[in-house]
Structure formats: C-alpha cells, structure tokens
Amino acid sequence: MIRQISLFLVYELRFLFRNPVWPLFGIMQPVLYLVFFAPLLGKTTSSGSMPEVLAMFTPGSMMMIALFGSLFAGFGMINETRNGVLERLAVSPAWPPAIILGRVAKDMLVLVLQAILVMGVAILMGLRIGVPGFLIMLLLMAVTGLFAASLSYGLALAIKDENGVSQLVQFFAMPLTLIAGLFLPVSLGPDWLQTLAKFNPLYYGVEAGRSLFRGDLGDSTIPIAFALLIGLAMLTLVWSMRSLRRLAA
Amino acid sequence: MIIEAHGLRKTFHAKRGRGKTEEVEAVRGIDLEVREGEIFAALGPNGAGKTTTVRMLATFIAPTAGTARVAGFDVVKEAAKVRESIGYVSQAGGVDENNPGIDQLMLAGRIAGLSKKAAQARADELLAAFSLTEIARRPARTLSGGQKRRFAIALGLVTAPPLVFLDEPTTGLDPQNRANLWDEVRALRDRGTSVLLTTHYLDEADALCDRLVIIDNGTVVAEGTPASLKKEVAGDVVTLKLKGVDEAAEALRAQSYVKEVRTEDGLLRAYLDDGEHGLPHLLRVLEERSLSLESISLDRATLDDVFLRHTGRSLRDAA
Numbered sequence: 001m002i003r004q005i006s007l008f009l010v011y012e013l014r015f016l017f018r019n020p021v022w023p024l025f026g027i028m029q030p031v032l033y034l035v036f037f038a039p040l041l042g043k044t045t046s047s048g049s050m051p052e053v054l055a056m057f058t059p060g061s062m063m064m065i066a067l068f069g070s071l072f073a074g075f076g077m078i079n080e081t082r083n084g085v086l087e088r089l090a091v092s093p094a095w096p097p098a099i100i101l102g103r104v105a106k107d108m109l110v111l112v113l114q115a116i117l118v119m120g121v122a123i124l125m126g127l128r129i130g131v132p133g134f135l136i137m138l139l140l141m142a143v144t145g146l147f148a149a150s151l152s153y154g155l156a157l158a159i160k161d162e163n164g165v166s167q168l169v170q171f172f173a174m175p176l177t178l179i180a181g182l183f184l185p186v187s188l189g190p191d192w193l194q195t196l197a198k199f200n201p202l203y204y205g206v207e208a209g210r211s212l213f214r215g216d217l218g219d220s221t222i223p224i225a226f227a228l229l230i231g232l233a234m235l236t237l238v239w240s241m242r243s244l245r246r247l248a249a
Numbered sequence: 250m251i252i253e254a255h256g257l258r259k260t261f262h263a264k265r266g267r268g269k270t271e272e273v274e275a276v277r278g279i280d281l282e283v284r285e286g287e288i289f290a291a292l293g294p295n296g297a298g299k300t301t302t303v304r305m306l307a308t309f310i311a312p313t314a315g316t317a318r319v320a321g322f323d324v325v326k327e328a329a330k331v332r333e334s335i336g337y338v339s340q341a342g343g344v345d346e347n348n349p350g351i352d353q354l355m356l357a358g359r360i361a362g363l364s365k366k367a368a369q370a371r372a373d374e375l376l377a378a379f380s381l382t383e384i385a386r387r388p389a390r391t392l393s394g395g396q397k398r399r400f401a402i403a404l405g406l407v408t409a410p411p412l413v414f415l416d417e418p419t420t421g422l423d424p425q426n427r428a429n430l431w432d433e434v435r436a437l438r439d440r441g442t443s444v445l446l447t448t449h450y451l452d453e454a455d456a457l458c459d460r461l462v463i464i465d466n467g468t469v470v471a472e473g474t475p476a477s478l479k480k481e482v483a484g485d486v487v488t489l490k491l492k493g494v495d496e497a498a499e500a501l502r503a504q505s506y507v508k509e510v511r512t513e514d515g516l517l518r519a520y521l522d523d524g525e526h527g528l529p530h531l532l533r534v535l536e537e538r539s540l541s542l543e544s545i546s547l548d549r550a551t552l553d554d555v556f557l558r559h560t561g562r563s564l565r566d567a568a
Contacts, residue, residue: 004360007356007359007360008356011348011352011356014348014352015347015348076347079346080345082341083341083342083343083344083345083346084340084343084344087309087337087339087341087343088337088338088343088405089343089360090309091308091332092332092337092357092360092361093329093332093333093360093362093408094360095360098360
C-alpha cells in the first residue's frame with residue numbers, strides 16, 4: 001500500500017519538478033498580503049509591534065494558500081475523468097485508494113513547502129517563532145492540505161465539470177475566509193460572528209496557528225484543530241474514493 | 250474460453266431534471282464466448298452497448314444482472330484477479346497529456362508489481378515494438394493522434410496480459426495509421442494474446458477478426474466468423490435502382506437462384522449465391538416485365554448485409 005502510494009506520489013512529483021514555477025505563484029498572494037497588508041494592522045494588536053502583528057497575521061495568510069491552492073488541486077483530475085486515465089487506473093492492478101492518496105500526498109508536500117517559504121518571508125520581516133511551534137505549524141499545514149486536497153478531489157470526481165467546481169470552490173472559499181478570521185481575529189467582532197466562526201473548521205486552524213506563533217503550545221485550539229481537520233480529511237477521503245469507484249455511472 | 254458471459258445486463262439510471270430518473274437499458278442480456286488466442290470483435294452502431302459490455306468485462310462497472318468469467322475469474326467476485334489478467338484500452342485512450350509516455354509506462358509496470366529494472370525493460374520492449382522510443386520522453390500532449398493511440402495500447406500491454414480489450418481502437422485514425430494498427434493487433438494474436446475489440450467499422454471487423462458478434466440495441470443479433478455470417482446471407486448482392494421496386498421484388502422472389510430480396514427507398518437488393526451467373530437471368534426477368542433500370546451493381550456481400558438482414562436497417566444508417 002505504502003509502495004503504491006509512493007509510486008503515484010513520485011509520478012506526480014516528477015511532473016511538478018518539470019514545471020516547478022506554478023506552486024511559486026501560489027505563494028505570491030500570501031506574501032503580498034504579508035508585505036502590504038500586515039503593516040496596516042498595527043492597531044489591532046495590543047502592543048502594535050511588527051512581530052506581534054506577524055504572529056497574528058501569518059497563520060491566516062498560510063491558510064490562504066490552502067484555501068486558494070489546495071482546494072483547486074482536483075482541477076487536473078476533472079480532465080482525467082474524461083481522457084480515460086482514471087478509467088485505465090481503475091481496472092489496473094493498482095490499489096484504488098493509492099490513486100487519490102498519492103496525489104493528496106503530493107498536495108500536502110507542496111503546501112508544506114509553500115508554508116516554509118511564507119514563514120521564511122515572515123521571519124525575515126521580523127516574526128519570532130520557536131522551533132517546536134514552527135514544526136507543529138508545518139504539521140498543521142500538512143493536515144489542512146490533506147483536508148483541502150481530498151475535498152477538492154471529492155468535488156472533482158462528484159461534479160466532473162470545471163465550471164461547476166470552480167464556482168463552488170469560490171462560493172465556499174470567500175465566506176470560509178471571512179468567518180475564520182483569516183485576516184483579523186474573530187475575537188475583535190461581535191458575538192454572533194464569534195459563534196458562527198465556531199462552526200468553521202478553518203477558524204480552529206487559524207486560531208491554532210496563532211497560538212503556535214505566540215508560543216502558547218498548550219492552547220486548546222491546537223488539539224481541536226488537529227482533531228477536526230484530520231476527522232474531516234478522513235471523511236472527504238472516503239467520499240472521494242467512493243466517487244472514484246462510481247466514476248462510470 | 251478466456252471470456253464467458255451469460256445474460257449480461259446493464260441498466261443506468263440517468264437523471265432527467267428534478268428528481269426524475271430515466272432507466273436506460275444499455276445492455277439487455279448479452280452472451281459471449283471468446284476463445285483463447287483469437288481476435289474477437291463486437292460490431293455495432295454507436296450506442297449499441299459495445300462499450301458498456303467491455304466495461305463490464307473489464308470490471309470497470311458491475312453488471313445489473315448476468316455473470317461473466319474473464320480469464321477464469323468472476324468479474325464481480327474476483328475483480329482484482331481479473332485486473333491482473335487483462336489489458337484495457339478505453340475509447341478515450343487513457344494517456345496522461347501532461348507527462349511523457351515513458352513515465353506512464355513505468356508507473357503502469359510498477360503498480361502491477363514489477364521492479365524498477367523489470368518495468369524499465371518492459372517499457373523499452375513496448376516502445377520498440379510500437380516505434381515510440383524516440384518520442385518516449387515528450388509530454389503526451391505534443392504527440393499526434395496515431396502516436397497517442399499507440400501509447401494507449403502499449404499502456405494496456407505493460408503487464409503482458411493474456412487478454413486485451415480494445416474499445417474502438419481505430420476511431421479517428423487516418424487510413425495509414427489504421428492499417429498499421431491492424432498489423433499490431435494481428436501481431437498480438439501471433440504472440441498468443443487474445444483480443445476483444447469493439448468497432449463500428451464493417452471493414453475492420455471483416456479484415457481483422459477471427460469471430461465476431463453483431464450487437465444492436467444491447468443484444469447480440471448474430472454471431473460467427475465473418476465468412477460464415479456473410480455466407481448465411483449469400484455470396485453476392487445485386488443492388489438495383491429502378492422504378493417499380495415492389496413489382497420487381499415480387500418477380501425476383503419467385504426466382505430459384507435468388508435467396509432473398511430486400512427493398513429500401515427506391516433501392517432493391519437481391520442476394521444471390523453466384524452473382525456472376527445469376528445476373529443475366531435476373532436482367533432477363535426484369536426485361537420481360539418492361540422494368541427499366543436506372544443503375545445496377547454487383548458486389549460481394551458484406552457484414553453490412555448481415556446487419557441489414559438481422560436488424561432491418563443498414564449499419565451506415567443505424568448510427
């Protein structure tokens with residue numbers, strides 16, 4: 001099983017290394033936000049210092065790559081539902097879950113690499129973060145990628161239409177962004193917004209990130225975020241695998 | 250028998266608007282027997298149920314009813330075993346446009362359990378056999394239709410399966426590539442591989458296959474070798490265009506050397522076992538009745554005549 005997943009992963013990575021430019025475009029958006037938007041946020045934190053602003057803002061900008069990058073991972077697969085690639089793999093001796101898991105593993109890896117670059121930029125700008133916080137944050141990004149990518153493959157396999165998937169992803173991405181407090185903590189807002197945010201898994205991801213960046217590794221949002229994201233990732237993975245099996249219908 | 254199918258059926262539930270579903274009976278009870286080492290064709294118009302049948306046999310979809318054993322294994326209960334014994338080349342081809350053919354051949358070999366070295370050796374072998382070595386490292390999107398189709402078939406053969414399914418392998422290919430592909434399919438048989446192919450080309454089924462079934466509307470309407478099927482109809486067919494088709498048909502039906510007469514849109518087809526000798530008699534009969542001809546032709550009977558006989562329409566019109 002591991003062998004099969006890694007075979008698909010390596011195949012996907014070879015494609016990536018032939019075209020290494022595209023994931024770099026993916027981090028442009030968060031980096032631009034860090035450079036041009038974060039300085040505007042001085043008043044929103046207690047001390048108003050740049051390291052504090054970055055500790056608040058960077059986790060949100062990292063979740064952004066997951067939302068606007070990994071959620072579109074399934075796009076390539078829509079074409080594969082038509083050009084016979086998935087049909088061929090489905091009747092090959094391949095272990096079916098590996099077809100999706102290999103791709104998801106690639107997307108997780110890409111997201112983690114992007115996260116390292118974004119955190120690197122934030123550190124250059126003055127962010128201070130401990131090694132454990134840094135590593136746990138990468139783990140959190142990996143889990144976020146697992147969820148976002150499997151959701152994307154699930155959507156791709158269920159809808160099988162580029163227009164439909166892109167509209168749907170856009171439709172969900174915007175409210176999820178706002179209600180998660182991606183740019184500004186929800187705690188600044190009214191109660192109803194804070195209540196609403198509690199139903200958004202991304203909110204816990206961002207809040208967990210902020211705790212990690214503050215060095216508050218014992219914060220309860222961290223285990224909640226991991227449990228939620230892993231749970232949702234499992235659900236969406238199962239869903240996308242079932243969709244793959246029902247491809248022909 | 251490398252394929253034995255009994256009473257295969259497939260009903261799809263297509264969504265039509267709000268909450269309504271429509272049942273589409275794509276395959277309505279097909280029996281098939283394919284022997285080891287033969288090229289077997291499923292001939293029929295588009296939408297006849299050929300692809301659905303092949304997809305069931307290749308374990309891509311489960312039959313609604315009926316049973317099938319492929320390479321000795323049940324397609325539902327032992328799907329994984331079936332998959333180890335078959336190569337499947339879909340109509341769409343299944344070539345990944347973004348990646349080079351060699352990567353895809355390697356991946357296909359390795360997921361089937363070959364070591365890196367063995368997969369490389371097998372890929373090299375297939376690239377050479379299909380004259381693809383020089384373009385192996387180019388992204389597939391830069392290849393021509395014929396080259397892509399050869400890659401698609403090579404991908405289906407990576408595991409050297411005893412049975413290969415080719416779904417409409419030559420659709421969209423130019424005559425040159427088609428002829429080459431026929432040679433490659435024959436070469437497969439010569440190496441002992443059984444082939445089940447679907448086609449809507451009469452000449453393809455006629456030239457390429459050892460035995461065939463004609464499929465129409467989800468059922469098998471005829472089965473046999475191309476020669477035996479055509480012999481059932483007659484050796485030759487005389488096609489006449491004339492006024493008074495019905496009168497002519499009646500006159501010709503009374504002749505002992507005419508096996509069968511069919512009429513459609515001002516055309517009359519008379520089936521004769523020996524066209525060369527029958528034609529003069531036939532012309533005399535028409536002359537006696539003062540039926541004047543607009544045109545006449547004498548041809549060998551084709552599989553289209555077989556199709557016409559069993560379905561009442563020509564395969565050319567059926568699609």
